[in-house]
Amino acid sequence: MAAGNEVSTTYYIQHHLQNLTFGHHPVNGWSLAHSSEEAVEMGFWAIHLDTMGWSIAMGLLFIWIFRKAGKAATTGVPGGLQNAVEMVVEFIENLTRSTFHGRNPHIAPLALTLFVWILLMNSLKILPVDYGPVLFSKLGVDYMKIVPTTDVNATLGMALGVFGLILYYNFKVKGVGGFARELSLTPFNHWALIPFNLVLEIVSLLVKPFSLAMRLFGNMFAGEVIFILIAMLPFWAIWVLDVPWAIFHILVVTLQAFIFTVLTVVYLSAAHEHH
Amino acid sequence: MNINMTLIGQTIAFAIFVWFCIKYVWPPISNALNERQKKIADGLDAASRATRDLELAQERAEQTLRESKEQASQILEQANKRSAQMIEEAREQARAEGERLTANARSEIELEVNRAKEELRAQVSHLAIVGAERVLEASVDEKAHRELLDKLAAEL
Numbered sequence: 001m002a003a004g005n006e007v008s009t010t011y012y013i014q015h016h017l018q019n020l021t022f023g024h025h026p027v028n029g030w031s032l033a034h035s036s037e038e039a040v041e042m043g044f045w046a047i048h049l050d051t052m053g054w055s056i057a058m059g060l061l062f063i064w065i066f067r068k069a070g071k072a073a074t075t076g077v078p079g080g081l082q083n084a085v086e087m088v089v090e091f092i093e094n095l096t097r098s099t100f101h102g103r104n105p106h107i108a109p110l111a112l113t114l115f116v117w118i119l120l121m122n123s124l125k126i127l128p129v130d131y132g133p134v135l136f137s138k139l140g141v142d143y144m145k146i147v148p149t150t151d152v153n154a155t156l157g158m159a160l161g162v163f164g165l166i167l168y169y170n171f172k173v174k175g176v177g178g179f180a181r182e183l184s185l186t187p188f189n190h191w192a193l194i195p196f197n198l199v200l201e202i203v204s205l206l207v208k209p210f211s212l213a214m215r216l217f218g219n220m221f222a223g224e225v226i227f228i229l230i231a232m233l234p235f236w237a238i239w240v241l242d243v244p245w246a247i248f249h250i251l252v253v254t255l256q257a258f259i260f261t262v263l264t265v266v267y268l269s270a271a272h273e274h275h
Numbered sequence: 276m277n278i279n280m281t282l283i284g285q286t287i288a289f290a291i292f293v294w295f296c297i298k299y300v301w302p303p304i305s306n307a308l309n310e311r312q313k314k315i316a317d318g319l320d321a322a323s324r325a326t327r328d329l330e331l332a333q334e335r336a337e338q339t340l341r342e343s344k345e346q347a348s349q350i351l352e353q354a355n356k357r358s359a360q361m362i363e364e365a366r367e368q369a370r371a372e373g374e375r376l377t378a379n380a381r382s383e384i385e386l387e388v389n390r391a392k393e394e395l396r397a398q399v400s401h402l403a404i405v406g407a408e409r410v411l412e413a414s415v416d417e418k419a420h421r422e423l424l425d426k427l428a429a430e431l
Contacts, residue, residue, distance in 0.1 A: 157285025
C-alpha cells in the first residue's frame with residue numbers, strides 16, 4: 001500500500017472516532033473543533049454535541065415509548081406495544097427482586113431506565129458506520145459519532161451517577177458512622193488493620209464506577225473499531241464480515257446493557273446492607 | 276479520548292431520566308401489571324371455586340337421587356305390605372262373618388226344631404187323648420187324667 005493510502009486509512013478511522021466537540025479553543029474561542037487536535041486543545045471545558053444529542057434522543061425515545069404504554073396501560077388484554085413494554089418491566093422487576101435485597105421502590109425504575117437507555121444507545125451501533133459521518137458532512141457538520149456509549153464520557157458520566165447513588169444510599173442507610181465503620185473494619189475486624197482496611201475498601205469503592213464505565217465503553221468502542229475496519233473492505237465484501245459481526249453485536253448490545261444494569265443493582269444492594 | 280464536560284452533561288441527563296422514570300413511567304405500568312395480576316389471580320380463584328361448587332352440586336344431586344330412589348322403593352314395599360295386610364284382614368273378616376252367619380242359622384234351626392218338637396209333643400198328647408177317648412168311648416174326665424197325660428206327653 002502506498003503511503004497516501006495509509007494516511008487516508010488512518011484519517012478515515014480517526015474521523016469516524018472523533019466526536020463533534022464544542023468548546024473554548026485557546027486560539028479560536030468558543031467554536032466547534034475542526035480537528036482532533038483542536039478538540040484536545042479545548043481541554044475539559046468542551047462538550048461532545050453528538051454524544052449528548054444522541055443519548056438524550058435515546059433517553060427521550062425511552063421515556064416516550066414507556067410513558068405512552070404506561071398511560072394506555074389497562075388491566076385487560078394488553079396490546080402489542082404494551083405487551084413488549086410490560087415484558088421489559090417484568091424482566092427488570094424480577095431482576096431487581098432477585099438481586100436487590102433491601103426495600104427501595106426506586107431501584108427498579110432506576111434499573112429500567114439504565115437498561116433500556118443503554119440498550120437503545122448501544123443499538124445505534126447496528127446502523128452502518130458511515131451513515132452518521134457521511135450524512136452529517138453533507139449537512140456541513142465535520143464529525144458525527146452516533147453511538148454515545150463509544151464515548152467514555154457518556155459511560156463514565158452514567159457510572160458517576162451510579163457512584164453518587166451508591167454513596168447516597170450508604171450514608172442514608174448506614175449513617176456516617178456506620179459507613180465509616182464498614183470502610184475501616186471490613187474485611188478484617190481488628191483495630192490494628194484499620195489503615196489496611198481503609199485502603200482496600202476505598203479502592204474497591206472507587207473502582208466500582210470505573211469498572212462499570214470501562215466495561216461498557218471498552219466493549220462498545222472495540223466493536224465500533226471493528227465495524228470501521230470492516231467498512232474499509234471493498235464494498236462487495238463488506239457484508240461477509242459485517243453481517244455476522246452485527247448479528248453478534250445484537251447479543252453484545254443487550255448483554256452490556258444487562259451487565260451495567262445488574263452491577264448497578266448489585267452495588268446499590270450492597271450499599272443497603274448492614275454488616 | 277478526551278474527558279470533558281460531556282461527563283457532567285451525561286450525569287445530569289442520567290439523573291433527569293431516572294427521576295422522570297421513577298416519577299412518571301414506572302408507577303402506571305407497575306400498577307397496571309399488579310392490578311392485572313390480581314385480576315387474573317381472582318379469576319383463577321373464582322374458576323377453581325366454581326369447579327369445586329359444581330363437584331359439590333353434582334355430589335349432592337347424586338345423593339338426593341339415591342335417597343329418593345330408596346324412598347320410592349321403601350314406599351312401594353310399604354304399600355305392598357299394606358295391601359297384603361288389607362287382603363288378609365278382609366279375608367279374616369269375611370270368614371268371621373260367615374261363621375257368625377252360620378252360627379245364627381244353626382241356632383235358628385235348632386230353635387225351630389225345638390218349637391216343632393214342642394208343637395208335635397202337644398199335638399201328640401192331644402191326639403193321644405183323642406185316641407184314648409175314642410178307645411174308651413167313655414168320657415174320661417180330662418181334668419182327672421190330666422197329670423197322667425202330661426206324664427205321657429213328657430215321655431214322648
